[in-house]
Amino acid sequence: MISKSAIKKLTQILGEEHILTNKDDMSPYCHDATHNLFPPEAVVFPGTAIEISKIMQLANKELIPVVPRGAGSGMSGGALAIKGGLVMSMDRLNTILLIDEKNLIARVEPGVITGHLQEEVEKIGLFYPPDPASLNVSTVGGNVAECAGGPRAVKYGVTRDYILGLKVVLPNGEIVGIGVETAKGVVGYDLTRLIVGSEGTLAIITEITVRLIPRPEKKKTLLVIFPDIFSAAQGVSNIIREKIVPTTIEFMDSLSVQLVRQELNFDLPKGNIALLLIELDGDQWQIDTYSDRVSAICRDTGSMDIHVACDGKEAAELWMVRRGLSPALLSLKPDKINQDVVVPRSRLAEFVMALSEIGRKYDLMIPSFGHAGDGNIHVNIMLDRDNKDEEKRAEKALKELFELVIDFRGTISGEHGIGISKKPFIGMEVSESVLMLMRGIKEVFDPNNILNPGKIFDDI
Ligand SMILES: Cc1cc2nc3c(=O)[nH]c(=O)nc-3n(C[C@H](O)[C@H](O)[C@H](O)COP(=O)(O)OP(=O)(O)OC[C@H]3O[C@@H](n4cnc5c(N)ncnc54)[C@H](O)[C@@H]3O)c2cc1C
Numbered sequence: 001m002i003s004k005s006a007i008k009k010l011t012q013i014l015g016e017e018h019i020l021t022n023k024d025d026m027s028p029y030c031h032d033a034t035h036n037l038f039p040p041e042a043v044v045f046p047g048t049a050i051e052i053s054k055i056m057q058l059a060n061k062e063l064i065p066v067v068p069r070g071a072g073s074g075m076s077g078g079a080l081a082i083k084g085g086l087v088m089s090m091d092r093l094n095t096i097l098l099i100d101e102k103n104l105i106a107r108v109e110p111g112v113i114t115g116h117l118q119e120e121v122e123k124i125g126l127f128y129p130p131d132p133a134s135l136n137v138s139t140v141g142g143n144v145a146e147c148a149g150g151p152r153a154v155k156y157g158v159t160r161d162y163i164l165g166l167k168v169v170l171p172n173g174e175i176v177g178i179g180v181e182t183a184k185g186v187v188g189y190d191l192t193r194l195i196v197g198s199e200g201t202l203a204i205i206t207e208i209t210v211r212l213i214p215r216p217e218k219k220k221t222l223l224v225i226f227p228d229i230f231s232a233a234q235g236v237s238n239i240i241r242e243k244i245v246p247t248t249i250e251f252m253d254s255l256s257v258q259l260v261r262q263e264l265n266f267d268l269p270k271g272n273i274a275l276l277l278i279e280l281d282g283d284q285w286q287i288d289t290y291s292d293r294v295s296a297i298c299r300d301t302g303s304m305d306i307h308v309a310c311d312g313k314e315a316a317e318l319w320m321v322r323r324g325l326s327p328a329l330l331s332l333k334p335d336k337i338n339q340d341v342v343v344p345r346s347r348l349a350e351f352v353m354a355l356s357e358i359g360r361k362y363d364l365m366i367p368s369f370g371h372a373g374d375g376n377i378h379v380n381i382m383l384d385r386d387n388k389d390e391e392k393r394a395e396k397a398l399k400e401l402f403e404l405v406i407d408f409r410g411t412i413s414g415e416h417g418i419g420i421s422k423k424p425f426i427g428m429e430v431s432e433s434v435l436m437l438m439r440g441i442k443e444v445f446d447p448n449n450i451l452n453p454g455k456i457f458d459d460i
Contacts (some may be wrong), residue, residue: 002041002085006062010044010086013054018045018092029087032072032079033134034421040067040081047092047176049167049206056204056451057173059086065453066171068200070142071136073340076419078146080197082454090141093206096120104212105164105181110141110205114148117210127215129156130314132415133323137170141205147197151248151279151416154373156213158415160196162250167207168195170267171446181209194441199417200452202445216281219247220291221315223307224267224276224298229253229356232274233302233349239278240345242297250277250322253352256369259328263321269304276372277322279315323343325369327344327376332365333382337398339422343410345375351408355379358400362393376414402428418456426457 011019020026022044029043046052059066065085072079075325077206081087090111098107099121106128108117115135118128131150132138139149140288144166150159165179179192195203226232229251230318236249252260254272261268268275280287296304309315329336343351352368355377359366370378379401383394402412402425413422427435442449453459 002064003062006058007042009058009438010042013051013058014044014046018047019043023438026087029069029072029089029339030081032074032077034075034077034080035417036077036080036420038080038082039084040087041084042345043087043089045089045092049169052088052204052206053173053175054170055086055088055173056169056171059450060172060448061337063448063450064202065450067452068141068145068204070139070145071113071134071137073138073140074146074419075340075416076146076199076413076421078419078452078455079142080420082420085450088204090139092173093141097207099124099126099127099212101156104183105183105209106212107117107181107207107209108140109207110144112140113446114138114140114143121212125215126212126453128162128210128212130159130162131222133326135190140208140210143194143200144205144208146415146417149371149374149376151277151371151373153279153371153376154249155247160193162211163192163196163208164211165194165207165209166195168203168205170203171448171451175206179209183211184356187252197417199419201442201455202451205452216247217283218287219281219315220287221309221318222276222280222291222294223280223309223318224278224303224306225305226274226276226298226301226303227275228272229352230349231302233352233372235276235298235303236348237346238297238301239294240373242293244293246278246290246294246373247281248277248279249373250276251372251377252277252325252369254323254369255332255365256325256329258266259331259367260325263324264318265305273304274333277318302372322369329367329380329382332367333384335385337381337383337394337414339379339381339398339401339412340370340376340414341379341401341405341410341412342374342414342417343377343405343408345373346409348372348375348377351377351404351410354404355401358397358404361395361400364390364393364397366397371414374414375410380399399425423455423457
């Protein structure tokens with residue numbers, strides 16, 4: 001419980017207008033995209049790293065849990081105040097500080113919306129590739145903390161591949177700079193890479209230096225229609241085997257297609273069809289050559305039709321349909337257990353067949369879609385939590401899903417992180433010795449366990 005005197009000190013640090021303590025005012029900060037509810041005791045809106053440092057010194061002294069928060073779009077409960085305490089919003093830290101064309105870098109505050117950074121750098125011919133489907137709401141800080149990926153990861157990699165350096169506030173309030181602003185740097189342990197994906201448990205990120213690349217000249221978007229999910233998954237494996245690396249290869253299984261049929265501006269064939277949304281980028285010669293080869297591979301794998309987006313507007317519409325899929329799922333059932341497993345790309349077809357088997361066995365709808373090009377599949381176990389029998393079956397199906405993924409030499413999370421959702425399952429993938437190393441790292445950074453406690457693993 002935060003003491004009245006601590007609230008008073010926080011108000012002195014921030015000013016009255018930058019702290020919330022009223023229950024109703026704090027309601028937007030009680031949940032994230034998992035839809036779990038955990039009310040904090042106060043929400044603070046610092047405007048500088050120095051204010052964050054002062055807040056952390058106080059929290060460390062009075063043992064107040066602090067949960068950093070970007071846009072709250074996280075899918076694993078990372079931004080939830082599961083132990084009460086403070087939610088620290090990055091809303092006010094939302095400035096692009098620098099775009100440096102000579103050195104191909106940008107420096108931003110953590111609350112900058114990812115899509116906004118992309119638009120700004122693209123205006124001057126540069127490119128920041130990480131593109132989570134939430135890019136119009138999620139923040140660069142949240143992306144760094146989760147090591148967000150996105151459709152373009154097939155060709156360009158994930159957030160970690162673009163982070164050069166960070167300024168962070170440690171749980172004891174110390175402000176430190178880590179990493180570099182240069183194209184290379186190997187001085188000491190790579191703490192930048194450690195903080196990326198640390199889910200707000202090691203330090204609060206207050207500044208981010210990202211690497212930029214030249215914006216690809218052109219792109220081409222294809223929507224490929226397959227008669228079933230098996231041939232679509234086989235199509236993905238075949239494209240990769242032919243050593244073609246498209247910018248994206250997203251897939252939607254037949255249940256997902258049902259949800260978006262009416263959103264698309266053209267008729268799709270009836271039946272249990274599956275779709276691949278493939279994007280290629282580069283110069284005109286590259287995209288034409290690769291699009292011919294990709295189309296030929298898809299036809300050989302049994303595709304029924306290939307629709308080429310006629311212009312940028314149509315391509316954007318196709319992407320909007322894909323990005324709208326995750327929320328649209330809730331029209332099937334009121335609840336979903338959303339997982340982002342990854343399997344080797346060569347085994348995608350085998351995996352989706354095994355997945356439908358799990359659905360049949362437990363009599364559950366399990367639509368899947370996602371970043372098939374890097375083997376990252378969003379598996380959604382749909383359920384109604386008021387139906388206790390269905391809930392039990394869903395939990396069994398979830399465990400079986402993770403066993404399957406490990407059996408396939410995959411990983412239980414490609415981009416959403418562990419947070420609280422996957423905490424019970426981390427030991428299925430990570431050995432006890434490795435978990436001990438991770439706990440040791442947490443203890444070095446945060447001996448009092450005040451920064452986002454109870455996330456990734458139970459309290460030490
Ligand atoms: C519709 C939808 C689609 C999505 N698609 C994708 C996708 O394609 N790829 C993908 O990777 N994710 C996806 N996500 C998940 C989510 O958007 C990402 O995890 C995103 O990176 C979270 O950013 P955020 O700003 O919302 O962070 P939050 O949800 O607010 O926080 C996420 C984590 O980061 C920590 N954090 C936030 N800011 C800081 C900071 N400054 N310092 C330290 N820690 C911090 C929080 O404590 C928490 O642990 C999707 C979510 C939705 C709702």
